[in-house]
Amino acid sequence: MIEFKNVNKWFGKLHVLNNINLKISKGEVLVICGPSGSGKSTLIRCINRLEKIQDGEIIVNSSLVHKKSSNLTQLRGEIGFVFQQFHLYPHMTVLQNIMLAPVNVKKISKKEAEKISMKKLDQVGLTGKSGAYPAQLSGGQQQRVAIARGLAMSPEIMLFDEPTSALDPEMIGEVLDVMVNLVSEGMTMCVVTHEMGFAKKVADRVLFMDEGMIVETGTPDEFFDSPKTDRAAEFISKILTH
Amino acid sequence: MMAFYFSRLVEIYPFFLKGLLMTSKIAFISLISCTLIGFVLGIARSSNNLILKRVVGVYVAFVRGTPFVVQIFIIFFILPEWGLQLEAFPAALLAMAIMGSAFICEIVAGGINSIPKGQWEAATSSGLTLIQQLRLVIVPQAMKVILPPLVGQYVLLIKDTSVVSVIGVMELTRVGWVTVVRIPEGLMVFSLVGVLYFSISYPLILLSNYLERRMAVQ
Amino acid sequence: MLDDFNFRVIMEYLPQFLIGLRSTFLISIVSIALALATGIIACACRISGIKIIKYPAIAYIEIIRSTPLLVQIYFLYFGLPTLGLRIPEIQTGIIALMLNSGAYIAEIIRAGINSVDEGQLEAGISSGLNYVQRMRFIILPQALGVTIPPLLGQNIVLVKDSALLSLISVMELTRCGQTMTSERFMPAEAFFTVAFFYMCIYFCLKAMADWSQRKLIFREAY
Numbered sequence: 001m002i003e004f005k006n007v008n009k010w011f012g013k014l015h016v017l018n019n020i021n022l023k024i025s026k027g028e029v030l031v032i033c034g035p036s037g038s039g040k041s042t043l044i045r046c047i048n049r050l051e052k053i054q055d056g057e058i059i060v061n062s063s064l065v066h067k068k069s070s071n072l073t074q075l076r077g078e079i080g081f082v083f084q085q086f087h088l089y090p091h092m093t094v095l096q097n098i099m100l101a102p103v104n105v106k107k108i109s110k111k112e113a114e115k116i117s118m119k120k121l122d123q124v125g126l127t128g129k130s131g132a133y134p135a136q137l138s139g140g141q142q143q144r145v146a147i148a149r150g151l152a153m154s155p156e157i158m159l160f161d162e163p164t165s166a167l168d169p170e171m172i173g174e175v176l177d178v179m180v181n182l183v184s185e186g187m188t189m190c191v192v193t194h195e196m197g198f199a200k201k202v203a204d205r206v207l208f209m210d211e212g213m214i215v216e217t218g219t220p221d222e223f224f225d226s227p228k229t230d231r232a233a234e235f236i237s238k239i240l241t242h
Numbered sequence: 243m244m245a246f247y248f249s250r251l252v253e254i255y256p257f258f259l260k261g262l263l264m265t266s267k268i269a270f271i272s273l274i275s276c277t278l279i280g281f282v283l284g285i286a287r288s289s290n291n292l293i294l295k296r297v298v299g300v301y302v303a304f305v306r307g308t309p310f311v312v313q314i315f316i317i318f319f320i321l322p323e324w325g326l327q328l329e330a331f332p333a334a335l336l337a338m339a340i341m342g343s344a345f346i347c348e349i350v351a352g353g354i355n356s357i358p359k360g361q362w363e364a365a366t367s368s369g370l371t372l373i374q375q376l377r378l379v380i381v382p383q384a385m386k387v388i389l390p391p392l393v394g395q396y397v398l399l400i401k402d403t404s405v406v407s408v409i410g411v412m413e414l415t416r417v418g419w420v421t422v423v424r425i426p427e428g429l430m431v432f433s434l435v436g437v438l439y440f441s442i443s444y445p446l447i448l449l450s451n452y453l454e455r456r457m458a459v460q
Numbered sequence: 461m462l463d464d465f466n467f468r469v470i471m472e473y474l475p476q477f478l479i480g481l482r483s484t485f486l487i488s489i490v491s492i493a494l495a496l497a498t499g500i501i502a503c504a505c506r507i508s509g510i511k512i513i514k515y516p517a518i519a520y521i522e523i524i525r526s527t528p529l530l531v532q533i534y535f536l537y538f539g540l541p542t543l544g545l546r547i548p549e550i551q552t553g554i555i556a557l558m559l560n561s562g563a564y565i566a567e568i569i570r571a572g573i574n575s576v577d578e579g580q581l582e583a584g585i586s587s588g589l590n591y592v593q594r595m596r597f598i599i600l601p602q603a604l605g606v607t608i609p610p611l612l613g614q615n616i617v618l619v620k621d622s623a624l625l626s627l628i629s630v631m632e633l634t635r636c637g638q639t640m641t642s643e644r645f646m647p648a649e650a651f652f653t654v655a656f657f658y659m660c661i662y663f664c665l666k667a668m669a670d671w672s673q674r675k676l677i678f679r680e681a682y
Contacts, residue, residue: 048586073588081586087579091601100597101587153587306616307662308655309623312634316655319647397526404528408627415530428538436527436535443526 001026001188002047002157007056009042016042017053018212024190026156029183031199031220032192034209035235040192043209044159047190048079061156077105080150084162086142088134094121094145095130098152106153113152120148124178140171144178151182158182160191194239196224208232247427251434254421261417262438268413269400269442271335276342276399277392283343284350285376298347305344310405313337318409334406342399349395353388354380386457393450397443404439414438470649473640480636481657487550487632488619491557495618496611498558499565506566507573517566524563530624532556537628553625561618568614572607573599612669619661633657 002024009017016039024030032040045051046058049065049072058065063075089097098117102108108116121130124144134142143163150158160179164172176198183189183202193199199206199220206223208216208231216223216232227233287298305313314337321328328336357380365375407416418435422428470477505517524532533556540552576599584594626635637654641647 050582050586073590076586076588079586081583083579083583085579087577087583089580089583089598089602091605101589104593104597105588149583149587303662304655304659307659307666309620309634309658311623311626312637312651312654312658315634315637315641315647316651319641320651323648401526401528404530405624407530415528415534418531418534422534422538426538426542428535428540428542432531432535432539435531436523439527439531440523444522447522447526 001028001061002190003057003059004043004046005057005059007046007053007058009039009046009051009053009055016212017046020056020214022207022214024188026188027186028204029187029189029202030191030205030207031203032190032207032209033194033199033235033239034215038209039212040209041161044161044190044192047157047159048076048081050081073105077101077153078156080147080153080155080158082143082146082150082158082160082163084166086134086139086146086166088142088146088149090134092133093130094126094132094134094137097134097145098149101149102152116154117148117152120151121145123151123181124148125174138171139167140174143167143171143175147175147178147182157188157190160189160193162192162194164193164195196239200224208235210235244427244430247425247430250425251421251427251430257421258414258417258434258438261412261414261435262442264411264413265400265403265415265439266442268331268334268338268403268406268411272338272342272399272403273396275335275339276346279339279343280346281350283347284354287347287351288354302344302347305341306348310337310341310402311408313341314406314409330406330409330411333409334403334411337406338399338403341402342395345395345398346392349388349391350384352391353384353386356387357383390450390454390457393446393453397446397450400443400446401439466646466649469640469644469646470653473636473650473653476639477633477636477653477657480631480633483631484619484622484633484657484661487554487557487622487625487630488615491554491561491622492615492618494554494558495561495565495614498562499569502562502566503569503573506570521563521566524560525567529556529560529621530627532560533624533628549628550625550630553622553628553630557618557622557625560621561614564614564617565611568610569603569607571610572603575606576602609669609673612665612672616662616665616669619665620658623658 002022004020004022007017007020008015018039020043032043034040042051046053047060047065053066056066060075061078063071065072065075088094089100092100095114095117098120099110099113102113102116103110118127118130121127124147126141126144126148129137129141129145134145137145143166147158147163163179164175167175172195176195179189179191179198180202191198191203203220205217206220207214208223208227208229210231216227216229218228223232224236227236283298283301286294287302289295314334317337317340318328318330318333321333361379361383362375365379370378403413404415407413407419410416412420414435418431422431425431502517502520505513506521508514533553536552536556537549540547580598580602581594584598589597622632623634625632626638629635633654637647637650640650644650
């Protein structure tokens with residue numbers, strides 16, 4: 001479903017993605033972890049071309065993402081993206097935030113979009129909040145709205161870029177619960193996170209990155225209990241003790 | 243005809259240089275005096291002394307609320323009635339100092355007020371005097387906020403010196419105005435005047451843009 | 461000094477001042493409307509990325525910002541006739557104010573657009589909105605909030621700038637003061653009255669600007 005072939009990317013001199021080869025199949029849940037600056041966010045931002053790559057190929061659903069293709073818009077519609085800092089539109093209500101893309105990109109009627117949006121809002125457990133503005137919500141609620149916004153386009157893939165890192169500890173659970181529910185519905189997901197509990201519970205595969213390279217992949221149990229490389233072992237011990 | 247006027251204009255170029263010199267002189271003296279007075283007023287405006295705050299506030303409101311040209315007329319025509327006879331040049335400097343310091347006062351006060359209360363409290367609890375608190379802790383931090391708009395204000399002040407031409411100070415704009423009577427090529431004459439102003443103020447605009455970007459990064 | 465302040469003369473000239481006030485008011489409103497249109501167009505050209513309209517827009521904005529308004533006024537006042545264009549002083553003045561404020565407004569709008577967090581743009585991109593849609597639904601509504609207070613500030617500047625039109629004999633508020641000074645030689649009465657009227661306009665506009673500052677700025681809530 002998603003395929004990286006020899007992908008390279010530089011920020012100036014910094015080699016942020018170093019010869020990445022990766023296949024993600026339909027329905028798979030992939031957790032990406034690694035120290036900060038390891039290129040993990042860049043990796044998933046490349047999937048919907050928030051970042052351009054300089055070398056290699058990225059194929060999503062048999063279309064080439066790295067090429068200047070005209071149906072990039074349609075492609076992005078098929079991929080939901082959730083940011084670390086939520087990035088809800090502060091001048092719109094929760095409902096308007098969710099409806100914006102379905103109405104303007106998919107061109108479905110407002111009535112239809114509202115129905116879908118309310119359903120998605122229900123799914124993230126915020127039924128009563130449709131009229132609220134982002135500033136009136138807690139961080140956890142805002143992030144759940146952001147997930148609903150991504151889901152409203154009925155995407156086949158959901159990408160999460162450290163969805164819980166900006167949250168207070170007591171709010172992390174509610175967001176992870178929503179994500180676990182998504183997994184049980186069979187969504188294909190790529191999640192950049194350090195939440196080990198989440199990874200162990202639902203991930204099919206854990207991918208460890210450092211200095212722009214994929215250092216290690218494995219099932220969550222393999223990875224967390226018996227990492228193959230020293231770098232991974234060191235990283236795991238750090239996130240365990242903090 | 244245009245070529246003829248152009249050659250006349252070239253002939254009298256020293257006249258324009260004198261104007262440029264006068265403009266630079268007024269601008270230079272004004273920028274220094276405005277900055278000094280502006281900082282003192284700005285610190286007073288951001289102080290806890292209510293009376294001081296109000297008095298400076300009224301001063302600032304009066305200056306900001308009226309056109310500079312009206313302020314010049316008041317200084318040049320009314321002070322003599324009260325027995326204070328001023329030549330055009332010192333009157334121009336006085337008007338610039340009053341006007342410029344009020345604007346800089348607001349910039350400085352804004353900068354100082356942007357510093358969190360905790361910084362004052364930390365400085366107080368380590369036993370610094372008020373002057374030390376300002377000099378060592380508050381103003382150095384506030385400078386980041388103050389500097390970009392301050393340089394922007396300098397550009398405005400340089401341009402505002404053109405208005406003192408109305409009381410007959412022979413600066414750049416006045417030179418243009420006098421010349422255009424003899425050489426009736428308004429576009430040419432005032433293009434030249436414009437170019438000369440551009441040569442002083444554009445470097446400052448670039449500096450202001452640069453500072454804004456740099457401070458935004460930090 | 462206030463003992464011999466002659467209120468009787470002020471009352472005598474009051475009708476003239478009111479006409480001048482109305483004139484300043486009308487000049488300002490027309491100029492602001494035109495300047496806003498000019499500024500929006502100049503800003504659109506400036507951020508368009510199309511070179512043949514981008515660079516002229518930059519040149520226009522930078523030339524205006526680095527030369528004094530008074531020189532621009534004289535440029536048009538003495539310059540337009542040499543091009544064979546003879547228009548009333550008041551129109552010359554309005555054109556000058558329009559061009560001058562237009563450049564500043566273009567920069568205000570651009571700053572407003574740049575102030576919108578990049579994440580907002582990315583959120584729009586990743587849900588598949590195109591450039592026009594992102595501008596219309598995400599960037600401009602938020603930029604508007606941060607733009608309105610400085611725009612009102614620019615209006616204050618423009619009203620005060622319109623006083624310079626008195627120097628090309630446009631009959632507005634400041635010109636009334638000059639007339640009264642030359643007819644009766646009472647500069648104190650004349651210019652303090654003029655100043656008083658400007659202060660009234662200033663306080664009204666300032667109150668609006670402060671109010672909009674409090675009300676209109678949306679911030680992304682973290």
